[in-house]
Amino acid sequence: MTHSPQAAQSAAxxxxxxxxxxxSIAIVGASPTPGALGAxxxxxxxxxxxxxxxHLINPKRAEINGRPCLASVDDLPEGVDVAVLAIPQPAVxxxxxxxxxxxxxxxxIFSAGxxxxxxxxxxxxxxxxxxxxEAGMVIEGPNCLGSINYLDRVPLTFIDxxxxxxxxxxxxxxxxxxxxxxxxxxxxxVARTLADRALPMxxxxxxxxxxxxxxxxxxxxxxxxPGTRVLALFAESFRHPQRxxxxxxxxxxxGKLVVLLHPGKSxxxxxxxxxxxxxxxxxxAVMRAKVxxxxxxFAETLEELGDIAEIALRCQNLPRQGLAVVGESGAFKALCxxxxxxxxxxxxxxxxxxxxxxxxxxxxxxxxxxxLDLTAQGLVDPDLYRRTLAALLGDARFNAVVISVIQRDAxxxxxxxxxxxxxxxxxxxxxxxxxxxxxxxxxVPAHFIAELRTLxxxxxxxxxxxxxxxxxxxxxxxxxxxxxxxxxxxxxxxAHRKVVPEYEAxxxxxxxxIAFGASRFARxxxxxxxxxxxxxxxxxxxxxxxxxxxxxxxxxxxxNIQNADALRAAWxxxxxxxxxxxxxxxxxxILVERMGxxxxxxxxxAKNDPQWGPVxxxxxxxxTAEVIQDVRLLDADLSQAxxxxxxxxxxxxxxxxGFRGAPVLDVAAVAALIERLGQVLRGTPAxxxxxxxxxxxxxxxxGVLALDAxxxxx
Numbered sequence: 001m002t003h004s005p006q007a008a009q010s011a012a013x014x015x016x017x018x019x020x021x022x023x024s025i026a027i028v029g030a031s032p033t034p035g036a037l038g039a040x041x042x043x044x045x046x047x048x049x050x051x052x053x054x055h056l057i058n059p060k061r062a063e064i065n066g067r068p069c070l071a072s073v074d075d076l077p078e079g080v081d082v083a084v085l086a087i088p089q090p091a092v093x094x095x096x097x098x099x100x101x102x103x104x105x106x107x108x109i110f111s112a113g114x115x116x117x118x119x120x121x122x123x124x125x126x127x128x129x130x131x132x133x134e135a136g137m138v139i140e141g142p143n144c145l146g147s148i149n150y151l152d153r154v155p156l157t158f159i160d161x162x163x164x165x166x167x168x169x170x171x172x173x174x175x176x177x178x179x180x181x182x183x184x185x186x187x188x189x190v191a192r193t194l195a196d197r198a199l200p201m202x203x204x205x206x207x208x209x210x211x212x213x214x215x216x217x218x219x220x221x222x223x224x225x226p227g228t229r230v231l232a233l234f235a236e237s238f239r240h241p242q243r244x245x246x247x248x249x250x251x252x253x254x255g256k257l258v259v260l261l262h263p264g265k266s267x268x269x270x271x272x273x274x275x276x277x278x279x280x281x282x283x284x285a286v287m288r289a290k291v292x293x294x295x296x297x298f299a300e301t302l303e304e305l306g307d308i309a310e311i312a313l314r315c316q317n318l319p320r321q322g323l324a325v326v327g328e329s330g331a332f333k334a335l336c337x338x339x340x341x342x343x344x345x346x347x348x349x350x351x352x353x354x355x356x357x358x359x360x361x362x363x364x365x366x367x368x369x370x371x372l373d374l375t376a377q378g379l380v381d382p383d384l385y386r387r388t389l390a391a392l393l394g395d396a397r398f399n400a401v402v403i404s405v406i407q408r409d410a411x412x413x414x415x416x417x418x419x420x421x422x423x424x425x426x427x428x429x430x431x432x433x434x435x436x437x438x439x440x441x442x443x444v445p446a447h448f449i450a451e452l453r454t455l456x457x458x459x460x461x462x463x464x465x466x467x468x469x470x471x472x473x474x475x476x477x478x479x480x481x482x483x484x485x486x487x488x489x490x491x492x493x494x495a496h497r498k499v500v501p502e503y504e505a506x507x508x509x510x511x512x513x514i515a516f517g518a519s520r521f522a523r524x525x526x527x528x529x530x531x532x533x534x535x536x537x538x539x540x541x542x543x544x545x546x547x548x549x550x551x552x553x554x555x556x557x558x559x560n561i562q563n564a565d566a567l568r569a570a571w572x573x574x575x576x577x578x579x580x581x582x583x584x585x586x587x588x589x590i591l592v593e594r595m596g597x598x599x600x601x602x603x604x605x606a607k608n609d610p611q612w613g614p615v616x617x618x619x620x621x622x623x624t625a626e627v628i629q630d631v632r633l634l635d636a637d638l639s640q641a642x643x644x645x646x647x648x649x650x651x652x653x654x655x656x657x658g659f660r661g662a663p664v665l666d667v668a669a670v671a672a673l674i675e676r677l678g679q680v681l682r683g684t685p686a687x688x689x690x691x692x693x694x695x696x697x698x699x700x701x702x703g704v705l706a707l708d709a710x711x712x713x714x
Contacts, residue, residue: 015138016213016221019106020149020203022081023052025156026104028073028095029086030056032064037110038086040158041146042067048153048163055080073098082106084146084156089113089121092142096128100135107132108156109141115209116143125211132212144208145184148191150176150201151225157206159188175229176200177309178222180215182207186234186302193306194232198453199313202228216243219258223250232309233260238287241611245294252295252481257312259472260291261299283609285633290612293635295481297472307469310458315432319400319470320477321346324392325371326403328378332438332463333371336404339464343471347371348397357394361387382413389421393431400432400470404463407442415448422455434470436460484639484675488683493713499546500711503591505690509709513676514692515669517705519593525571529564531592538562541570542591542708543578549710554581560595596705600655600665601694604674604706606636606681608688614681616674620652621694628652636678643671656697663699670697673704688712 025045031038038058042065045054055076058069070076073083073095083104085095089111099107114125125142132139140147146157155161177199181187187206194201202225205218215235220243222228231251238244251258264284288298297312299305312318323345325336340347350370352359358368362384363377378384385403392401405414422433435452437444440461449459460466489512494500500508503521510516520531521544532539543556551557555577558570571590578585601621608614619631630651634643644667647653658664673695681687692706 014221015105015136016217018081019108019138019140019156019213020147020154020205020221021152022106022154022156024055024080024082025050025052026055026057026073026076026080026083026099027086028057028083028099030058030061030064030069031086032061036086037158039064040160041084041086041156044155044157044159044161048155048161050154053080073102076102076104078103080104082108082156084108084110086110086158089142093124093128096131096139100131100137103135104137106138106140108144108146109139109208109211110144110146110158111141112143114142114211125209129212137212138217139212140205141208142211143184144206145187147203147205148201149203151203151227174200174227175313176202176225176227177230177232177313178203178205178218178225178228179232179234180205180207180218180222181234182210182215182236183234184208190232190234190302190305193302194309197306197310198450199310210239214239216240216247219244219247223247223254223256229256230309230312231256231258232305233258233262234305235260235262236264238611241287241290242613245290245612248291248294248296249481257297257309257318257476258295259297259299259305259308259312261302261305262287283612286607286609286612286615289615289633289635290609292479293481293637295476295479297476299472303465304469304472307458307460307465308472311432311434311469311473314453314456314458316456317430317432318473318477319432321474322348322397322399323470323474324348324350324395324398324401326374326388326392326401327371327438327463328374328376328404328406329438330373330375332404333369333373336371336463336467339467343467345467345471345474355391355395357391358388361391376409378414379410382417384417385414386417386421386424389418389433390425393421393425393433398431400434400474402434402436402463402466402470404436404438407437407439407444411442411444411448415445419448419451419455422452422457432470433457434460434466436463436466438463480639480642482639483637484642484678486637486639486675486679489676489679490683491680491687493684493686497546498713499549500713501544501546501548501588502542502551502709503544503588505709505711508711509680509690509706512680514673514680514709515703515705516709517593517596517707519591521589522592523589525568528571528590528592529567532561532564532567535592535594538595539567540593540595541567541574542593543574544588544591545578545585546588547582547585548578548587554578554585593707596696596707597698599696599698602670602697603631604677604692604695606677606687606690608681608685614678614685616678616681618647618670618674619650620655634674634678636681638675638678640668640671640675643674644668647671665697666700666703667697668700669703670695673706686714688714 027038029038056067056069059071061069083099092111114121148155153163179190184206187204191204207215248258299308347370350368452459491508506516518535522528522531538560541558543551561567561570603621605617614636616634617631632646656665656667689712691710695706697704
């Protein structure tokens with residue numbers, strides 16, 4: 001089945017479309033040698049029935065497979081849609097120049113040894129990018145495996161590809177998956193995985209080093225394919241973060257899912273990404289906070305990537321909280337309770353009194369619970385599976401159902417009533433249902449799995465995998481994408497500063513609604529004494545200079561000063577300590593601040609990431625903050641309700657809620673402070689960072705105070 005002429009004409013008008021849906025293809029480096037890249041590419045095109053023009057270039061051959069060969073790129077007709085370079089690395093740059101002269105629409109480059117190979121390769125790649133930009137030409141790669149268009153059966157890759165088997169089952173009315181990967185190996189692996197699961201695909205693309213097209217280009221293009229419901233990505237870095245975020249938001253608006261596997265949490269992985277793709281990896285935590293906010297679901301493993309994509313594709317609706325689990329073992333029930341608690345999956349309580357339909361379906365000696373243990377009763381009463389599923393699917397408390405069966409034990413008896421219940425209930429139309437095997441590796445007749453998939457029901461060989469994939473998608477359903485609705489707040493920043501010391505930072509932030517303790521700035525010791533008298537004793541002294549970001553390290557903080565004599569002594573000692581620490585530091589003066597009451601210490605920081613935009617970090621503060629690392633990284637446009645929800649995800653969140661008899665703390669005031677900090681960050685992009693550490697949280701109704709403030713400007 002192919003596109004209409006109108007659709008093909010429209011696709012050809014797009015630069016990426018000319019590559020993925022070409023009407024003419026040139027193979028530079030065509031070869032008759034079995035195993036050669038050019039030979040495998042030509043075999044793929046012929047095997048899959050490509051009906052457009054194929055131009056072969058090989059100066060040593062007159063023909064290959066009965067097709068004439070041209071001697072060089074210069075002999076090509078103008079305007080070929082895509083040329084695939086199956087030639088050694090040293091010849092690539094000259095070929096790209098020649099293809100640009102022939103007004104070729106796109107180039108696929110398999111060869112490696114460019115940006116990932118050192119300075120010389122990087123220079124060649126940059127020159128290719130310059131040529132492509134001037135010529136209006138797209139380059140896929142270098143260092144890639146090409147692409148596969150499953151819709152029109154166009155495999156521009158040297159990986160052996162036979163689309164016909166997948167295409168026979170593919171119907172354009174069915175939703176499909178587009179898989180986009182910077183890694184060629186991962187493109188091949190995941191495409192094979194999805195095909196083995198009989199999941200329809202629209203495109204598989206490897207972008208490689210991204211000399212003159214990036215994963216964002218292909219994502220934007222694939223979003224426009226009407227049947228593509230799931231867009232699965234493997235990416236080690238993003239060159240256009242704001243375009244990625246916009247595409248993710250567009251997918252959310254279109255009812256499509258973007259699922260991402262992104263290595264780079266560890267420092268070693270970030271270094272590997274830089275050498276592998278020739279790109280510098282960004283800050284993973286910032287990236288993840290922004291991308292999740294835009295509606296992307298993260299996968300942690302290759303298995304999860306496939307599992308999440310399968311649920312999203314097969315099930316008509318994505319899962320929400322309220323899960324029912326059915327099993328055949330008390331031990332499995334215990335394991336499942338552990339898994340669900342760890343994952344945060346809610347299991348509505350089931351009792352005789354509130355579940356009459358389920359109670360009627362199940363023998364009296366089987367106790368009602370969730371997870372539900374059917375025991376081995378289904379072996380003597382197979383209709384038990386049908387009755388149980390029908391009752392659960394008809395119960396409004398449950399928004400998803402997992403049924404786990406022991407497959408080695410009479411699977412031919414169990415599956416028919418399960419399938420019957422699913423068919424009768426039309427479950428795929430309203431609730432996700434997943435059938436899983438408890439004993440992975442058991443022999444399950446293929447026709448059962450095929451029938452489940454026809455009904456929109458995924459089959460997994462592992463219960464834990466199913467639950468983890470459900471959790472990722474359930475978390476998406478709980479997110480809000482509306483933003484805080486609060487207006488950005490622009491600050492008038494000092495033009496002469498890169499580092500704004502505490503006394504100036506507080507003066508800038510206080511009018512924006514950030515609460516600080518009472519303080520006064522003093523330029524000499526007698527001003528400081530007068531300030532302390534006005535503020536009330538005891539006080540703290542803090543040295544102030546844009547050269548002194550970490551005052552404590554230099555002896556620039558003195559606490560709990562009780563009287564004027566102690567203040568004068570502390571003033572002199574502080575001057576000496578700072579001078580001894582670094583004689584070049586010039587103090588503006590010293591901030592005198594009234595000592596506050598003790599409370600829970602938080603660290604609150606804000607950052608305007610140059611690629612991803614503003615984010616805010618909040619977590620347990622104090623001297624152990626860097627060791628404990630109990631933090632959440634938030635988008636700067638969350639509402640107060642969303643911020644409270646994030647605060648309650650901290651490992652130490654119990655401290656907010658009256659832990660061991662302590663008073664309940666003013667979480668609402670923390671949320672208000674964070675919201676205001678987000679307004680400042682969104683309204684003043686020249687701010688690079690703001691550090692409020694510590695922020696003291698007081699009992700409910702008593703608010704918060706930020707004791708310190710530091711601002712870094714662009």
